[in-house]
Amino acid sequence: MPTTLNSQIPGGPIEKRWDDHRFSMKLVNPANKRKYHVIVIGTGLAGSSAAATLAELGYRVTVLSFHESPRRAHSIAAQGGINAPKNYQNDGDSVWRLFYDTVKGGDYRARESNVYRLAQVSGSIIDQCVAQGVPFAREYGGLLDNRSFGGAQVSRTFYARGQTGQQLLLGAYQALSKEIAKKRVTFYPRREMLDLVLIDGRARGVVARNMVDGSLESYTGDAVILATGGYGNVFYLSTNAKASNATAIWRAHKRGAFFGNPCYTQIHPTCIPVGSGFQSKLTLMSESLRNDGRIWVPKKAGDARAPGDIPENERDYYLERLYPSFGNLVPRDVASRRAKEMCDNGHGVGTTKLAVYLDFADAIRRNGADWVREKYGNLFDMYHEITGENAYEVPMRIYPAVHYTMGGLWVDYNLMSTIPGMFVLGEANFSDHGANRLGASALMQGLADGYFIIPYTIGNYLASGTFTPAGTDHAAFRDAEKSVAGVTARLLGAKGKKTVEEYHRELGTLMWDNCGMARTAEKLKKALTEIPLLREDFWKNVTVPGSSDDLNGEVERAHRVADYFELAELMVRDALHREESAGGHFREEYQTSEGEAKRDDEKFSYVAAWEFAGTGAEPVLHKEPLAFEYVKPSQRSYK
Amino acid sequence: MNFTLKIWRQPGRTSAGTFKQYTIDGVAADMSFLEMLDGVNQKLVRGGEDAIAFDSDCREGICGSCGLFINGRAHGPARGVATCELRMRHFTDGEAITVEPWRAKAFPVIKDLVVDRTGFDRIIQAGGYVSVNTGGVPDANAIPVPKHSAEEAMDAAACIGCGACVAACKNGSASLFVAAKISHLALLPQGQAERKDRVTKMVAAMDEEGFGGCSNTYACEAECPKLIPVTTIARMNREFLLAKK
Numbered sequence A: 001m002p003t004t005l006n007s008q009i010p011g012g013p014i015e016k017r018w019d020d021h022r023f024s025m026k027l028v029n030p031a032n033k034r035k036y037h038v039i040v041i042g043t044g045l046a047g048s049s050a051a052a053t054l055a056e057l058g059y060r061v062t063v064l065s066f067h068e069s070p071r072r073a074h075s076i077a078a079q080g081g082i083n084a085p086k087n088y089q090n091d092g093d094s095v096w097r098l099f100y101d102t103v104k105g106g107d108y109r110a111r112e113s114n115v116y117r118l119a120q121v122s123g124s125i126i127d128q129c130v131a132q133g134v135p136f137a138r139e140y141g142g143l144l145d146n147r148s149f150g151g152a153q154v155s156r157t158f159y160a161r162g163q164t165g166q167q168l169l170l171g172a173y174q175a176l177s178k179e180i181a182k183k184r185v186t187f188y189p190r191r192e193m194l195d196l197v198l199i200d201g202r203a204r205g206v207v208a209r210n211m212v213d214g215s216l217e218s219y220t221g222d223a224v225i226l227a228t229g230g231y232g233n234v235f236y237l238s239t240n241a242k243a244s245n246a247t248a249i250w251r252a253h254k255r256g257a258f259f260g261n262p263c264y265t266q267i268h269p270t271c272i273p274v275g276s277g278f279q280s281k282l283t284l285m286s287e288s289l290r291n292d293g294r295i296w297v298p299k300k301a302g303d304a305r306a307p308g309d310i311p312e313n314e315r316d317y318y319l320e321r322l323y324p325s326f327g328n329l330v331p332r333d334v335a336s337r338r339a340k341e342m343c344d345n346g347h348g349v350g351t352t353k354l355a356v357y358l359d360f361a362d363a364i365r366r367n368g369a370d371w372v373r374e375k376y377g378n379l380f381d382m383y384h385e386i387t388g389e390n391a392y393e394v395p396m397r398i399y400p401a402v403h404y405t406m407g408g409l410w411v412d413y414n415l416m417s418t419i420p421g422m423f424v425l426g427e428a429n430f431s432d433h434g435a436n437r438l439g440a441s442a443l444m445q446g447l448a449d450g451y452f453i454i455p456y457t458i459g460n461y462l463a464s465g466t467f468t469p470a471g472t473d474h475a476a477f478r479d480a481e482k483s484v485a486g487v488t489a490r491l492l493g494a495k496g497k498k499t500v501e502e503y504h505r506e507l508g509t510l511m512w513d514n515c516g517m518a519r520t521a522e523k524l525k526k527a528l529t530e531i532p533l534l535r536e537d538f539w540k541n542v543t544v545p546g547s548s549d550d551l552n553g554e555v556e557r558a559h560r561v562a563d564y565f566e567l568a569e570l571m572v573r574d575a576l577h578r579e580e581s582a583g584g585h586f587r588e589e590y591q592t593s594e595g596e597a598k599r600d601d602e603k604f605s606y607v608a609a610w611e612f613a614g615t616g617a618e619p620v621l622h623k624e625p626l627a628f629e630y631v632k633p634s635q636r637s638y639k
Numbered sequence B: 001m002n003f004t005l006k007i008w009r010q011p012g013r014t015s016a017g018t019f020k021q022y023t024i025d026g027v028a029a030d031m032s033f034l035e036m037l038d039g040v041n042q043k044l045v046r047g048g049e050d051a052i053a054f055d056s057d058c059r060e061g062i063c064g065s066c067g068l069f070i071n072g073r074a075h076g077p078a079r080g081v082a083t084c085e086l087r088m089r090h091f092t093d094g095e096a097i098t099v100e101p102w103r104a105k106a107f108p109v110i111k112d113l114v115v116d117r118t119g120f121d122r123i124i125q126a127g128g129y130v131s132v133n134t135g136g137v138p139d140a141n142a143i144p145v146p147k148h149s150a151e152e153a154m155d156a157a158a159c160i161g162c163g164a165c166v167a168a169c170k171n172g173s174a175s176l177f178v179a180a181k182i183s184h185l186a187l188l189p190q191g192q193a194e195r196k197d198r199v200t201k202m203v204a205a206m207d208e209e210g211f212g213g214c215s216n217t218y219a220c221e222a223e224c225p226k227l228i229p230v231t232t233i234a235r236m237n238r239e240f241l242l243a244k245k
C-alpha cells in the first residue's frame, strides 16, 4: 500500500492534458479484451454507463447491485438536470467557463485537472444520451432547451421535466440491457457487496450476500469498479433513497483504500421541511425551482401571519438582497446557510419555524399557472401529496437537508483508489466537486466517469500488468467470507433491546446537531466522544431478529448501520482537523464579517486522504496538495 | 388514527402464505403508507419477530421499487401515486386495510410482499433500447425533434416499471409497460432504425415471460402511478401489425 499519494496528474497545458494522457496510455488490443474480466458494483449512472461501455469494448463484465433491477438505482431520483457547456443558448458558455464555475463553486478544494476534463467531456454526454433516445426538453423549433442552476450565470442545464435522472438512467440501463442480451455482461440482482478481496496487494474480487437466500457468494475478476453512490444516509434523514449506504466503500476503506475529504457534505437548500418524528426520509424540491421561485421570510421576527397577509414591503427576499447578481441562484452551500441563519434569528415560518418560503406568485402573475405547471408540474404535485398544500396558491415551505457527499474514496486522475485495480466512480469517489458541488453536476460527473473516462484508464491498468488467474477457491476469498460471516453472527448474536432503526436515528441526530450545517470545535469534540459510546452500545444492545439465511432487511440494515458508526467518526475527525470553512464545511469559528465561509489556503489547500488504522484507532492523515494554476483562489463572491 | 391491518405473510417462493392481522395506533395523517408499515415493523422487531418484507427505496414515486395491493387496488386508493407517496389521510380512522403483494403468474412472490419483477428487465433486454455504442454519435442538436413528439415520448418514458399495470389487470398483462417503452422510442427519430424489430421482439418476450394478453379493460391506466395512457397500447398494436407487413 502506498504511503505517499500519487495523483497521476499529467503535465502540460490543462487543455491538452486529457488528450495527451489518452495518447500515452497503453491499449489492450481488441482480441485480448475478452480475456479480462471486470467486476462493477452498482448500476446508477456511473456503474451502468461504465459496465455498458466496457462490454461494448469487448471486456467481460460482471455487475452486482443490491437492487432488484439496475433501473432502480438512486440516480433515478435526480430531478433537475445535467450540465454541459454546449453554448446552445449563445449566452457565452464554454468549457473554460464550466471549468471556472466548478472550481470556484467547489470553493477551491477540487483538482483543477479533473475538473477541466469533466467540463471537456460533458458535451459528449448530451450527444450520447440524445442518441440513446433520452427525451430531453425541447423548444418549439425542435432544438434542445436549457435552464439555469445555482452558481452559474449561463443556461447550460439540460433536463427532462423534473425527471432528468430517471431518463438518463433509463438510457444507461437500456445500453446495459443491450449488453446483457449479448451476454457480454452478467447481472446479479439483489446482491450486496460486503467485502473486497485483495490478492498480492491488488483488487481481485468481492464477497457479496445474496439477499434472497442469505448465502455468501464470491466473485473474481481482474479489476473491481465501485460505483456505489454517496453516504448522506449517515445522517439518517436525507434526500437519498432509503437503501443508499456506505458499506461498499467503507469495507474497501478498511481493506486499504484511503478516504478523501469525508467531512464535505452538501446540505441542499430546497427540501420539504421535517414534519415529525416518524419521517423516514426527506424530499427534495429541485433546485430548478429557484429559476422562477423567489425565496423570502417575514422581515419581522416571529411574524405568525399567513404568507398572503404579509405585504410586499414586510417581506425580506434575503438572497436577492444579499447577492444582487446571483440572487436566488447562489450556490447551495450559501443558500442553505442563509436559510438556517434566517430561522435561527426567528424569521422561520410554518409550525416548526424551521422553514422559509419559496414563492411562485410572481412567475404565475407573469406567465400564468399553466406555464408553471408545464415546467414544474410534477414537483408541485409531489409537494401537494406530501404536505397537502397547493403551491400554486400558497408559497412552498422549504428547509435545507442533507443531500450529497462530495467526500468519498480517494482516487487518482485515472479514478483508481490507493488499492491497485480498484476504481471508484460517481458519487462514491471524492473527485471533482471540491468542498461544494454545483447543481446538475453529479449526473454529469457520474456519466463522464462511466462513459468517457474509465473505459480508457482501466485499459491502461490491465495492459500494464500480468494477472495470475485467481479463482474463487483462493484462500483470500475464504478469509473474506469468514470475516463477513463473523460480523453477521455478531449482529444476530447481540440479542439486545434496541432496533437498528433506533440506533440509526440516534446517530443521525447526533451528526446533524454536531457535524451538520454549522460546525464548531466544541460540538465536534462532543460528537467524537459520543459516537464511540453509541457504537459500543450498538454491538451489545442491538436486536436483529430472524435468520441470516433468508431475505431479512434487518440483517441488511444492521451491516450498513455498523459501518455508519465508523464512518461518522471519521467525518467528525476530518471536520475537526479542517480548521477553516470551505463550501459545505462551515466552521462557525472561521467566517468573514459578512458570514461567508473563510478558507485558510495557507494551511488547508489540500485533499485530506485518511488511511484506516483499526476500528476506534486514530486514522492516518495523508495530504494531497492542491495547485491552482488557472483559477486563482479568491474569496468567493456572488454579490 | 388507528388501523387494523390484514397483511399477506409468505415465508418463501414455494411456501404457502396466509393473511395475518396487526394493529397500529397513533398514525398521523401526513404519514406515508410505508412509514405506517415501518411503524408496524418496529413493533415486530422490538418483540423479536420477523419484520414484514416489502420493497421500497426512493420513497418519492420514481424508482418503482414499492408496490402494494391495498384494499384491492394497486398502490391503494389515490390516483397517480405510488405506494410510497400515498399518505394516510386517504384512509379513515379505524379502517381495516388489506395489504397484498402484486399477484401475477409472471411475478412470483419471493417473501411476504416482495415479488420478482425481473421479467420486466428481460423484456427490455429483448429490444427496449437504441443500439448505439458509446462514442461516435452526432451532435445532440443535429436532429431536431418536434416539441410535441418529445413531450409525447416523455409522457410514455415516465413509466417507473413498478408493475402496477400487471397487478391491476385480470389477465396479468404487461401491455402498458411494454407499450410505454415501444411508444417512447417509436416517437423519436433515434428509435426509427430498429422500430419494427423492437416491437416484434419485445412482444414475443412478454408472452414468453408468462404475462397475459390485453382485453381492453383499462384497469392498468386507472392504477398507473404515472398516468401512462392506454393510447400507448393502441400504438403498440399498430406498430406490431406494421412490423409484420
Ligand SMILES: Cc1cc2nc3c(=O)[nH]c(=O)nc-3n(C[C@H](O)[C@H](O)[C@H](O)COP(=O)(O)OP(=O)(O)OC[C@H]3O[C@@H](n4cnc5c(N)ncnc54)[C@H](O)[C@@H]3O)c2cc1C
Residues within 6 Å of the ligand: A041, A042, A043, A044, A045, A046, A047, A064, A065, A066, A067, A070, A072, A073, A074, A075, A076, A077, A078, A079, A080, A081, A082, A164, A165, A191, A192, A193, A194, A227, A228, A229, A230, A239, A240, A241, A244, A245, A247, A248, A284, A403, A404, A425, A426, A427, A428, A439, A440, A441, A442, A443, A444, A446
Ligand atoms: C433527490 C435527489 C435529486 C438529485 N438531483 C440531481 C440533479 O438534478 N442533478 C445532478 O447532477 N445530481 C442530482 N442529484 C445527485 C445525483 O443523483 C447522484 O449523485 C448520482 O445519481 C449518484 O450516482 P451514482 O451512479 O454514483 O450512484 P447511485 O445512483 O446511488 O447508484 C449506486 C448503485 O450502487 C449499488 N450499491 C451500493 N452499494 C452496494 C453494495 N454494497 N453492493 C451492491 N450494490 C451496491 C446500488 O444498488 C446502486 O445500483 C440528486 C440526488 C438526489 C438525492
Ligand code: FES
Residues within 6 Å of the ligand: B055, B056, B057, B058, B059, B060, B061, B062, B063, B064, B065, B066, B067, B082, B083, B084, B085, B160
Ligand atoms: S419507493 Fe421508489 S417508487 Fe416507491
